[in-house]
Amino acid sequence: xxxxxxxxxxAPAVGKTSLIARWVKGIFSExxxxxxxxxxxxxxxxxxxxxxxxxxxxxxGGSEIxxxxxxxxxxxxxxxxxxxxxxxxxLQYVLRLRGQILGxxxxxxxxxxxxxxxxxxxxxxxxGEIGIMEKENWAVFxxxxxxxxxxxxxxxxxxxxxxxx
Amino acid sequence: xxxxxLLVDYSIMDSLASKPQVYADAILPFLLPALRLAIGTFMSxxxxxxxxxxxxxxxxxxxxxxxxxLRTGRPFSEIAVLHSLIYRVEQVLLINHQSGLLLDHxxxxxxxxxxxxxxxxxxxxxxxxxxxTFQIQNTTSSGTMQYGQQLIWIERGRNVTIAAIVRGQxxxxxxxxxxxxxxxxxxxxxxxxxxxATEYLKPCLAAAYQPKEQKSNYWRNIAIGIVAAVLLxxxxxxxxxxxxxxxxxxxxxxxKTIPGIVVTRSELGSGHFxxxxxxxxxxxxxxxxxxxxxxxxxxxxxxxxPFVSEDSSILERRLRVVLAVPQSIEFHLKNGxxxxxxxxxxxxxxxxxxxxxxxxxxxxxxxSELKDTEYLKIRDIKEKIERQTFPFQPGVTMYExxxxxxxxxxxxxxxxxxxxxxxQGQRANEVARTLEKLGxxxxxxxTARPGSAxxxxxxxxxxxxxxxSRRKGHRAS
Numbered sequence: 001x002x003x004x005x006x007x008x009x010x011a012p013a014v015g016k017t018s019l020i021a022r023w024v025k026g027i028f029s030e031x032x033x034x035x036x037x038x039x040x041x042x043x044x045x046x047x048x049x050x051x052x053x054x055x056x057x058x059x060x061g062g063s064e065i066x067x068x069x070x071x072x073x074x075x076x077x078x079x080x081x082x083x084x085x086x087x088x089x090x091l092q093y094v095l096r097l098r099g100q101i102l103g104x105x106x107x108x109x110x111x112x113x114x115x116x117x118x119x120x121x122x123x124x125x126x127x128g129e130i131g132i133m134e135k136e137n138w139a140v141f142x143x144x145x146x147x148x149x150x151x152x153x154x155x156x157x158x159x160x161x162x163x164x165x
Numbered sequence: 166x167x168x169x170x171l172l173v174d175y176s177i178m179d180s181l182a183s184k185p186q187v188y189a190d191a192i193l194p195f196l197l198p199a200l201r202l203a204i205g206t207f208m209s210x211x212x213x214x215x216x217x218x219x220x221x222x223x224x225x226x227x228x229x230x231x232x233x234x235l236r237t238g239r240p241f242s243e244i245a246v247l248h249s250l251i252y253r254v255e256q257v258l259l260i261n262h263q264s265g266l267l268l269d270h271x272x273x274x275x276x277x278x279x280x281x282x283x284x285x286x287x288x289x290x291x292x293x294x295x296x297x298t299f300q301i302q303n304t305t306s307s308g309t310m311q312y313g314q315q316l317i318w319i320e321r322g323r324n325v326t327i328a329a330i331v332r333g334q335x336x337x338x339x340x341x342x343x344x345x346x347x348x349x350x351x352x353x354x355x356x357x358x359x360x361x362a363t364e365y366l367k368p369c370l371a372a373a374y375q376p377k378e379q380k381s382n383y384w385r386n387i388a389i390g391i392v393a394a395v396l397l398x399x400x401x402x403x404x405x406x407x408x409x410x411x412x413x414x415x416x417x418x419x420x421k422t423i424p425g426i427v428v429t430r431s432e433l434g435s436g437h438f439x440x441x442x443x444x445x446x447x448x449x450x451x452x453x454x455x456x457x458x459x460x461x462x463x464x465x466x467x468x469x470x471p472f473v474s475e476d477s478s479i480l481e482r483r484l485r486v487v488l489a490v491p492q493s494i495e496f497h498l499k500n501g502x503x504x505x506x507x508x509x510x511x512x513x514x515x516x517x518x519x520x521x522x523x524x525x526x527x528x529x530x531x532x533s534e535l536k537d538t539e540y541l542k543i544r545d546i547k548e549k550i551e552r553q554t555f556p557f558q559p560g561v562t563m564y565e566x567x568x569x570x571x572x573x574x575x576x577x578x579x580x581x582x583x584x585x586x587x588x589q590g591q592r593a594n595e596v597a598r599t600l601e602k603l604g605x606x607x608x609x610x611x612t613a614r615p616g617s618a619x620x621x622x623x624x625x626x627x628x629x630x631x632x633x634s635r636r637k638g639h640r641a642s
Contacts, residue, residue: 003266003282037294040265040286055266055286071293075264 001044001051004162005075009097010082011090012061015115018145019082020058023155028146035060038072045159052159054078062093065100073101078162079110080154085123085142086116109161111139113154118144225392243276252333253372257343258285259350259362262326265289269362273370279330288319288328307340322347329369342369406433413438416465419458423449425479426469437464444469447482475528477503484524488517494535503528508536549577585625590614593627605631 008016017035021027024041039058044051057076063069073079079101083090094112101108112133114125120142130140139161141154181188230248234241247253258281259269267285272278292308295301308319316331320343327347329339349365416438417431425448430441444451444467451469452462474480477498484490494507514535521530579587593612601607609632614625 005264005266005286038290040283040290042280042282042286053282055264055282057265057286057290068290068294068297071297072290074293075261075266077264 001053002163003053003055004077005057006054006078006080006158006162007057007059007073007076008080008082009059009073009094009101010061011084011087011093014061014082014084014087014090015143015145016061016080016082017058019080019113019115019143019151019154020056022145022148022151024056026148028148030146037068043155045156047159047163052163054159065097065104070104073104076105077108077165078158079105079108080158081110081112082115083112084116085114085125086119088124091125109158109165111141111154111158111161113141113143113150115143115145117142117149118146225388228392239277247332250333251373252331252335252339254329254331254335254339254370256281256284256330257346257366257369258288258326258328258330259366260285260289260326260328261324262289262292262321263324268325269360269366271363271366271370273372284328284330288317288326292319292321292326307344318343320344320347322351325350327366327369335371336373339369339371342371409433409438416440416455416460419455419460420451420467423451423454424476425449425474426451427472427474434466437466439466439468441468442470443472445474445476445479445483446471447479447486448474477528480528484521487524488520491538493538498528501528503530504534505530505532506534508538508541510539511537546577582625589625589627593629596629600629600631 008020010016012034013032017033017039018028020039020041021029024043035058037060041056041058043054043056045054057072059069059072065073081094081097083094091114098110101110114123114130116123133140139157141150141157143150143154145151226248227245230244231241234244237244253273255276256270256272256278258267260266261268265286265288267282270281270285272281288310291310305323306321308321310317310319314332316333316335318329318331318335318339320327320340325347327343327350329335329343331339346362346365346369350362410433413431413433417428417440420426420428420440420442425445426442427444428440428442432439451467452465455462455465477496480498480503481496484496491507491509491513494505494509497504497506514532514537518532521532590612597607597610597612600610611630611632613628613630615628616626
């Protein structure tokens with residue numbers, strides 16, 4: 001079995017833990033509990049010819065990549081950035097993080113999950129902005145941890161990229 | 166050479182197929198002792214296991230462990246092993262401390278094992294956090310984490326970390342084992358295939374058990390005896406209680422069958438039975454009745470308050486005692502009416518009619534079938550007299566029939582001869598009275614019966630003699 005480390009990064013309360021809970025355990029809770037430090041989950045994907053075990057590190061939102069967080073991201077072979085579609089500043093945070101990750105880990109596979117698509121009417125992004133990001137080699141997925149829409153697709157896309165690397 | 170080998174092989178196979186008995190006879194002398202040894206070993210192991218199971222299942226310790234197994238939901242065997250452990254390494258993980266990914270791991274079977282991938286990640290995160298927070302620079306070090314009974318020993322190398330998850334308190338030798346394994350893993354090039362380090366990690370799955378205490382059978386038997394007594398005591402007490410309840414029920418049932426006794430409550434006292442209720446004073450003695458039923462009256466304490474029972478048998482007894490009812494009267498309770506049959510003096514009937522009404526309470530009574538005793542007697546005497554022949558002559562004398570029952574009764578018993586005597590005697594007396602009326606003094610008249618010669622039942626003779634004082638010896642009859 002192949003073992004790879006995947007990290008989730010993003011601003012606080014964008015839904016990183018909820019996305020993992022939805023994908024790994026198939027559950028969702030409206031209750032918000034902030035992640036302190038790091039939480040680790042795992043997911044095994046039965047991929048031919050060898051199964052892939054993803055060790056998923058759910059990092060505390062809004063953390064700077066320094067101190068222990070620098071150690072936490074070490075060895076990661078994939079990164080899922082998460083932004084809240086209703087808060088444009090969370091996307092700005094992701095863009096800044098992207099630069100730091102490039103510096104720390106090099107050009108590892110990554111995708112962007114624009115979360116909370118269940119309240120798309122409240123989104124502050126225009127489809128034009130998303131189009132521009134995609135042109136800059138961003139793989140953008142509209143996800144909803146609440147409804148489950150796009151979650152599997154986003155994680156699988158990232159896993160595929162990690163395997164191809 | 167190959168040709169010869171082939172030939173020999175075929176020859177043996179052919180010979181084996183045609184005459185297997187020859188080969189069997191040849192190898193049997195070697196095979197039998199081996200078989201005997203194997204069976205003997207198996208049997209002794211089996212006996213030892215059974216003995217161990219018996220010892221474990223009967224000790225107080227094992228009962229405690231079974232309760233713990235029930236409480237925690239873990240198998241009894243696991244609890245028993247855990248309690249006899251000094252320490253046991255349950256899992257050994259080889260972790261890439263760069264990424265926190267698990268490289269390899271080994272674990273003991275049949276135990277509760279945590280997810281090795283998650284442990285490796287979290288251990289790395291914690292170690293990274295500690296190293297960063299406390300500014301620990303050296304990359305190779307030993308560490309220990311403990312939470313409750315769970316202990317993790319960590320050996321950190323240049324690139325990998327070995328973590329041993331231990332239950333109990335390990336000996337320092339375990340540290341040496343971990344360091345050896347780490348050295349061996351790091352001394353070789355890191356291969357990618359899974360299970361590459363298993364052979365180095367397996368020796369770290371060490372365990373040490375407490376030496377078994379050699380207890381003498383005497384104390385073990387005493388302990389078993391005490392446990393058995395403690396377990397049997399409630400059963401025995403329960404049995405005694407049930408027996409007492411059954412006996413109490415028997416007493417109560419018997420008391421309830423005695424007319425004139427009402428049991429309202431019964432209870433078990435200390436060593437005897439208490440009964441509460443009511444008892445009519447004319448009822449049978451309950452203690453005698455209990456004795457008749459082979460029950461010990463001394464075991465029963467009767468607290469029975471007096472009351473008036475309307476039971477027919479009690480009513481009859483009460484009436485007989487209070488009203489002095491003659492034995493010639495019988496009582497029958499029929500359709501709720503107390504019938505008095507037989508006979509009684511009219512005077513008794515008249516004097517007790519009201520008292521009977523009072524005493525019979527709510528039960529109506531009927532005396533219509535009760536006969537007057539005196540009337541019956543008179544009727545009887547009358548019939549006897551009427552059967553009698555009275556040999557007296559009309560005009561000579563008159564027998565005064567009297568209503569005097571005594572006299573009538575006496576007369577009714579007279580025989581024919583008695584009657585004749587009576588009447589002839591009266592006739593003689595009448596003659597004597599007539600003579601007196603004629604002026605003869607009574608002292609000169611004597612009435613006598615001369616003798617019974619010539620008399621029969623129907624003829625009796627009386628003689629009336631008048632003495633003349635002037636002429637001595639003169640007499641007239």
